[in-house]
Amino acid sequence: MKITVQDFTGIYDYQPFMQELRAAAETCKNICRLDCTKIVGTDCYCDDEAVKTINEMIDEAENRDSTESKCMIKNRDNSANVPAIHFFDNGNYHYMSKLWTDRVQEPFTLIVFDHHPDMQPPRFGGILSCGGWVKEVLDNNKFIQNAIIIGVKDELVETVHKELSQSEEADILDKVTFIKESELTKHSSQTFLSSLTPSASGAAVRSYQQINLPLRHSPGSLLVSRLSSPYSLYISIDKDALSSAYAATNWDQGSLTLDALKECITTLAAGHKILGIDICGERAHDFEGNEHLTVQEADTLNNALNRELVEFLQKI
Template sequence: MIKSQNYILDFTHVYKDEDIEKIDDINWIDCSDIEGCDLYCSGLAREEIKKRTEKYGIYGIHFIDSGNYHYVTKILTDRIDSKFSLVLYDHHTDMQKPLIEGMTSCGDWAAQVIMENKNLVQLILVGAANEDISQIDVTNKEKLVTFSVEELRNGTGKEKLEDIITDVPFYISIDKDILDRRYIETNWSQGHMPLGMLDHLLEFFLKDKKILGIDICGECQVGLPFPEYIEAEEKNSKTNIQLFEYIKKYRKDL
């Protein structure tokens, strides 16, 4: 069995004000000195992130800071050397057209994965709005399976579960901006999903599918006024720990 390597990528020190250190067996990787990595990731920053995470691999549960760094999922899944599918829980599609050619950003990394990763079988996007999904313009779009926030809210779209190819392993990426503000404060616009619904949606994959790894982003903005920051950190910390424990309930191997 592959040994899991749970870790935190600490770009902003936001986790130091949470209770996440209560999680056992988690490695702390300081990335706060890496330049050229906030929102956009330069080539030098990408290589440095790859270097610092290389010995840990992708197997395990990884906290990767705020949504500004969600492109780390591409860096991690680029390491997968066999067929796999990516499950992306996100209020946004992260498939925008790049503003800066040659650089990966938090807004376009998923488009790069679906267009460039030859091992990707499917990208399963959960939680974006119909309007945003309709604007996705990528090659290999036949690999995309979507469950919009409207379908989730109305209980429709269940027939698309049959479109999910289940004989390959999955990598799961969770942006907590999919959740309602009762559970989380992020630095981007948010959805209105209850945490219990996210747990239920995760169960489909966690219960009996092969999981290669899981990452979680969506921390709050550093630099908020002190009372707001403390309140946000309390909510984020509680949700991070609940997500970690829920995943471990199904997957003690992670």
């Protein structure tokens, strides 16, 4: 499994696990560190020049080893799915998932874990942003079939509907399913995941709000069979979807548990080709502590989570 770490703010310097990956990148072709700290025009918004620089940096890293066809995807045989993991700092850089999915060359469903919908219409001349990258993918990526956004703050879903309706772009919502934060607390992850299978014809995923599944559904073969899908999956995780018990991020956080996140990914990966897995949601570099956590406690929490996620994802 390939691991790429894109460091934009230097935050990974405070996490021993990420420093282990940095050291390993010196000798291991399956670990790649990209120093993005000197690229201007990247914080929250990524201007065209920064996009070009980042893509060139990724291309150069990929070309260092001709035995790896792509840094983000590597299938070693026809039966094994070997997705790559991409870390890219805090939530201000979640737009990196747009740049990584630009490299996908087959139909796919985008799975996003995020406390925010990231579907704002562009506000500054179409510049790519952390708050609108999902919409950018849906608007411009010819391979995306639909998107499922899990853990979104309830009122933000309504805001997205309103904003897109006002801009006469509401049709794009036909390709999106929102799983609201409140719905995660009412239903087991197996229950809501069993409703998310795209049809073979490529029709939009059904709205979860229209499905009333009984809570007696349990893990296992029933869930797997109901998740059969003609599409590969691309998974993007902003850790702010998780409860503050598991991560310290730079945005307001949801209530998803780590076990529920793992359960969702395990279920999604069963019988599906996973094209890539993105992870962002570190603390802000200038975080000085709050009433809940010191800086050191935040780093310890995030370090443990990143290590656990990698160890878990290497087994799926």
